[in-house]
Amino acid sequence: MTESNIFERANGIYEEIRDIRRDFHRHPELGYHETRTAAVIKEKLQEYGVDSLEQPTETSVVAYIKGRKGDGRTVAIRTDIDALPVCEQTNLPFSSENQGVMHACGHDFHAAMMLGNAKLLCEMRDSFCGTVKVIFQHSEDTQPGGAKELVAMGIMDDVDAILGMHVFPDEDPDNFGEVLLKSGPMTTSADLVQVTVNGLGGHSSQPHLLHDPVLAAAQMIVLMQQIQSRYTDANETVILPIAYLRGDSAINIIPDKVEFGGAARTYSNEVRDVIEDQVRKIARGVEEMSGCRIDVDCVRGYAPVINDRELTETARKAVAKALGEDKAVYVEKPMNFSEDFSAYADVSGKPCIFMLVKAGNAGHFAPLHNGTNTINEKVIPYGMTAMVSAALEYLDENCGC
Numbered sequence: 302m303t304e305s306n307i308f309e310r311a312n313g314i315y316e317e318i319r320d321i322r323r324d325f326h327r328h329p330e331l332g333y334h335e336t337r338t339a340a341v342i343k344e345k346l347q348e349y350g351v352d353s354l355e356q357p358t359e360t361s362v363v364a365y366i367k368g369r370k371g372d373g374r375t376v377a378i379r380t381d382i383d384a385l386p387v388c389e390q391t392n393l394p395f396s397s398e399n400q401g402v403m404h405a406c407g408h409d410f411h412a413a414m415m416l417g418n419a420k421l422l423c424e425m426r427d428s429f430c431g432t433v434k435v436i437f438q439h440s441e442d443t444q445p446g447g448a449k450e451l452v453a454m455g456i457m458d459d460v461d462a463i464l465g466m467h468v469f470p471d472e473d474p475d476n477f478g479e480v481l482l483k484s485g486p487m488t489t490s491a492d493l494v495q496v497t498v499n500g501l502g503g504h505s506s507q508p509h510l511l512h513d514p515v516l517a518a519a520q521m522i523v524l525m526q527q528i529q530s531r532y533t534d535a536n537e538t539v540i541l542p543i544a545y546l547r548g549d550s551a552i553n554i555i556p557d558k559v560e561f562g563g564a565a566r567t568y569s570n571e572v573r574d575v576i577e578d579q580v581r582k583i584a585r586g587v588e589e590m591s592g593c594r595i596d597v598d599c600v601r602g603y604a605p606v607i608n609d610r611e612l613t614e615t616a617r618k619a620v621a622k623a624l625g626e627d628k629a630v631y632v633e634k635p636m637n638f639s640e641d642f643s644a645y646a647d648v649s650g651k652p653c654i655f656m657l658v659k660a661g662n663a664g665h666f667a668p669l670h671n672g673t674n675t676i677n678e679k680v681i682p683y684g685m686t687a688m689v690s691a692a693l694e695y696l697d698e699n700c701g702c
Contacts (some may be wrong), residue, residue, distance in 0.1 A: 307421065307623055307690050311682035314417055318685070319678050321345070322413035323395040329384030329402045329409070332440030332447065335360040338382050342416065342437050349420045351435070357454050361447060362437040366422045373431025374699045376692050377456075377463040379448075379642065380415035381408045381441035390672040391665070406669045407468035407660070407676055410684070412437060414466075417685045422692075431696040434460055444493070444602050446641030449648070457649035462612055462695055465642040465653070466688055468660040470669065470676050477661035478683040480620045481632045484613040486568035486605050487655050489540065491639035493600040494580055495562035496521065500593040502549075502557035514559040515548055517591040522546075522561065524583045532579050533572055540566040540637065541576065568605045568635055570647075604643040605635075609652030612695065616654050616687075619694035623686050638669075654691070658684045 321341075330338050339360045346354055351364040360382075389396050389403040397403045419435050436456065440447035457463070469481065498521070500514035522543050529539035544563040549556035565576045577599045584595040620629040636657070646653035661677035668674065 308682060308686040310421055310424070311417065311685040311689075314420060315682050318413050318417040318681050321416055322409050322678065322681065325409035325412055326393070326404050327395045327398050329397050329399050329404045331386060331402055332383040332443030333360060335382050335439050338412065339437070339439070342382070342412065345416050346419055349423045351419060351423060357451060357456065358439060358447070360439040361451060363456065364419060364435040366419065366426065366433045366435065368429035368431050368696065369426045370428065370430040371701060373696050373701060374461040375432040375434055375459055376695050377434040377436055377460045377645070378415065378418060378688055378692050379436040379438055379463060379465045379645065380411040381438050381447075382412045383408055383440050383442055385442055385670060387670065387672050391675055393663070393675070403672060405671060405674050406442060408441070410468050410660070410676060410681065411466065414681055414684045414688070417681070418689050421685065421689050425693075429693050429696050430700040433692055433696070441641050444600075446603060446644065448641040448644035452644050452648045457645055457651055460649075460651060461699070462609070462652045463645045464616070464688060464691055465640070465655045466684060467640070467655070467657050468676055468680060468684065469657040470666060470674060471659050471661050472666045474661045474664060474666070474677055477659050477677045477680040478624065479628050479630050479659040480624070480683070480687045481630050481657040481659065482613055482617050482620070482654070483632045483635060484608050484610040486635045487608045488606040488636045488638055488640045488643070489538070489566035489568055490570070490573050490605045491602040492565045492573060492576070493562065493598075493602055494541070494565050495598040495600070496560065496584065497596045498559045498593050499596070500557060500559075500591070502555045505553045505555050508555060511555050512592040513555050514557065514593050515555060517587050517593045517595065518546065518559040518561050520591070521583055521587050521595070524587070525580060528576055528579045533575055537572050538566075538568055539572060539576060564602070566637065566639060570604060573601070603639040603641045604647040606640055606643040606653070606655045607646065608654050609646075612652045612654045615694050615698060616656060616691040619690040620687050623690035624683060628683070656687060656691075658687060
């Protein structure tokens with residue numbers, strides 16, 4: 302099966318995969334609770350005839366599909382399957398039946414397309430060497446993330462390279478099918494910064510007798526915004542917005558305690574270290590000045606996704622052959638969101654490529670994680686073709702290795 306008829310075959314199973322996607326959308330499940338989703342995936346993989354099937358955790362599924370052209374490398378293709386704690390407002394006929402839970406990040410598309418990939422690859426065994434390891438990962442959107450858990454269990458031990466993909470909605474409903482690629486940083490890290498300022502509260506008419514945690518918190522927040530301009534190279538990115546600030550609500554009482562925090566994002570693991578170091582230094586300085594006790598909790602979340610240069614070119618070449626040169630689009634700027642897909646390469650040291658596929662919208666554009674978000678289902682065969690062709694291109698380049 303050539304690259305061109307991968308797309309033809311993907312279109313041939315479009316309605317089947319679309320219906321699976323709608324089923325997943327109707328029955329979304331939060332991270333670590335994807336029980337029904339995993340059961341459907343397992344049933345479909347058995348139906349498609351994968352060579353072997355594993356369930357490393359209660360709600361993750363892994364399948365192997367072995368090529369019959371000979372020995373070769375093992376490439377993993379990974380998808381996420383969890384939903385979000387979002388109330389759906391799309392009014393789609395297959396809207397969520399699980400109140401307060403929605404597939405608002407496209408993972409229903411990801412999971413369904415990966416089942417389509419597995420079906421295509423099972424039908425193509427005679428045309429490739431090596432092995433494809435298909436990973437249906439639980440809990441991408443709930444830190445610490447399912448990827449870290451699977452990597453710690455050894456999921457990358459028999460893998461030579463790994464591919465991932467995410468749908469990307471667009472304001473133009475018909476702007477779908479372009480595959481966005483970039484070597485180097487593709488997504489940011491996401492580390493939690495949580496600060497508790499303990500002071501001495503009291504009546505607001507006598508601040509000179511108190512240790513004001515509100516003022517101390519405000520000083521910290523302002524100083525933290527200077528980390529990028531004073532402690533990192535101007536070419537580096539530091540995103541450190543404060544997402545919450547909590548104290549008491551009485552207008553004439555300075556509280557004993559204030560809490561604030563947010564997510565720190567960057568494209569460099571070295572800059573992650575700088576951010577944490579500077580936040581702690583700022584806390585010590587403000588402690589000395591304010592008389593408050595400041596506790597800083599920095600929780601390492603997702604590392605940045607760093608796409609391998611050679612693997613990115615392999616994927617670009619495959620997508621161009623399968624979908625046309627105009628569908629394989631190099632982007633200059635990385636994305637500002639994070640992905641726990643990074644753990645597969647960050648921990649194992651194996652090469653990775655994380656692609657985006659433009660997915661238009663289904664009549665109403667809204668960003669991911671929004672209750673009105675919709676995605677054009679016509680993107681399905683494009684996503685399948687891109688992933689399958691890239692995986693097979695990698696195996697073909699390394700046949701017999």
